[in-house]
Amino acid sequence: MEANLHHQRSEYAQGQLREEDLESNPLTQFALWFKEYQSQAVFEPNTVVLATDSEVEGPNARVVLLKEFSLEGFVIYTNLESQKAREARERGRVALLFFWPELQRQVKVKGRVEWVGEAENDRYFATRPFESQIGAWASQQSQELSSREALEARFEELRQWYTGQTVPRPPFWGGLRVLPEHYEFWQGRTSRLHDRIEYRPLEMGGWVFRRLYP
Numbered sequence: 725m726e727a728n729l730h731h732q733r734s735e736y737a738q739g740q741l742r743e744e745d746l747e748s749n750p751l752t753q754f755a756l757w758f759k760e761y762q763s764q765a766v767f768e769p770n771t772v773v774l775a776t777d778s779e780v781e782g783p784n785a786r787v788v789l790l791k792e793f794s795l796e797g798f799v800i801y802t803n804l805e806s807q808k809a810r811e812a813r814e815r816g817r818v819a820l821l822f823f824w825p826e827l828q829r830q831v832k833v834k835g836r837v838e839w840v841g842e843a844e845n846d847r848y849f850a851t852r853p854f855e856s857q858i859g860a861w862a863s864q865q866s867q868e869l870s871s872r873e874a875l876e877a878r879f880e881e882l883r884q885w886y887t888g889q890t891v892p893r894p895p896f897w898g899g900l901r902v903l904p905e906h907y908e909f910w911q912g913r914t915s916r917l918h919d920r921i922e923y924r925p926l927e928m929g930g931w932v933f934r935r936l937y938p
């Protein structure tokens with residue numbers, strides 16, 4: 725099996741990034757773009773690739789759902805014993821990569837990792853649908869699983885146990901918060917002359933941006 729995709733070509737002509745239109749705060753710029761993407765009515769507009777790294781296993785990446793963004797950071801929720809959580813703890817820094825093909829845009833956010841507090845984890849867990857709550861308990865995320873049946877049996881056991889009760893948050897489930905130290909906004913342009921703008925924080929507060937070669 726092989727595929728040669730050399731002839732697959734698309735034009736990028738949907739928009740442009742001009743210095744005079746950029747927000748001075750990259751979070752505001754992100755919020756504007758995210759809102760535009762949300763209005764595209766795509767499946768799960770809040771999907772994002774979370775990239776991590778570890779000494780032994782090297783680089784790693786997976787899709788997760790962005791659940792919150794604000795001046796406090798970008799938050800995703802996961803199993804705190806999962807591979808991603810272990811790698812995020814080890815390195816203390818991660819990257820988030822958004823790809824919004826309908827708008828021919830990409831946004832990268834790199835930053836330090838913080839862990840969401842117990843109270844906030846509890847609050848968010850309580851808003852999740854019952855079945856997702858049970859799913860969180862049932863999964864030893866990233867560990868070897870003997871069979872699909874074993875997972876389903878565990879889910880069913882827990883589902884029956886908790887029916888009619890409030891499901892407590894598993895102690896191994898919570899939020900990872902990325903505190904941005906770097907942003908990059910990418911807008912596709914014609915002839916591969918794409919727009920790339922990088923923001924970096926200034927020591928005295930605020931941000932500075934510059935254009936990068938595509």
Ligand SMILES: Cc1cc2nc3c(=O)[nH]c(=O)nc-3n(C[C@H](O)[C@H](O)[C@H](O)COP(=O)(O)O)c2cc1C
Pocket residue numbers: 768771784785786787788789790800801802803806807808809865866
């Ligand atoms: C659309 C989509 C959304 C996902 N959302 C999450 C999520 O919010 N949290 C999560 O832990 N895993 C999520 N996953 C599963 C992860 O991609 C991944 O398989 C899992 O978290 C285990 O990753 P790890 O072993 O690298 O820790 C999602 C996958 C997809 C495709």
